[in-house]
Amino acid sequence: MKRILPAIGLGAWFLARSLASCTGPGNDYSEYRRLPEGGWRYSDTLCFNPVHSDSLCAGNLVVAFSHDDSYPYSDLWLEVLSEEVEVSGGGIMPRRDTLHLRLADRYVIWAGHGLGPTYQFADTLPLRIHESGSAVRIKHIMRVDTLAGINQVGLFFVPF
DSSP: OTTHHHHHHHHHHHHHHHHHHTOOOOOSEEEEEEOOTTOEETTOOEEEOOOOSSSEEEEEEEEEEEEETTOOOSEEEEEEEEEEEOTTTOOEEEEEEEEEEEOBOTTOOBOSBOSTTEEEEEEEOOOEEEETTOOEEEEEOOSSSEEOSEEEEEEEEEEO
16 A cells, blocks of 8 residues: 555656646737627728737737638638838838638538637738737728628737
8 A cells, every 4th residue: 555655646746747748838918809790891900919028029920710600701811910020120010911711611611610600710920020019900801891700800929
């Protein structure tokens, strides 16, 4: 009996250490915005202001959103406007990224994950150096005035 107790304690210690090592760097900033039930209008630009623990932070921006079965298209086009710090000159340059997200295949099977009628989808933008507090703007650039079926849009900043 005396030999079993230290073995159980040692096993519990190894289990706790292995679970603690499974956590990644996490994200430095995340925020979601709920869209109106009437739809996301073409003129509505969502503005996020990621704040980091450091004034300049290198990492990836991740755009995420959720949609339901009423979304009428198999893809989504988004425009992400941000400011990036130049490494060489130290100045700030505007950066415009266009995301083309394929949400469904030709058999209309959704690519996102989720429970029930809501699906979540995310895409990562290339590496950038982001100044804490500078604005990141997201808008849809679909060829409709009001986009139905998108429930919320979010932004994550994952530092290196």
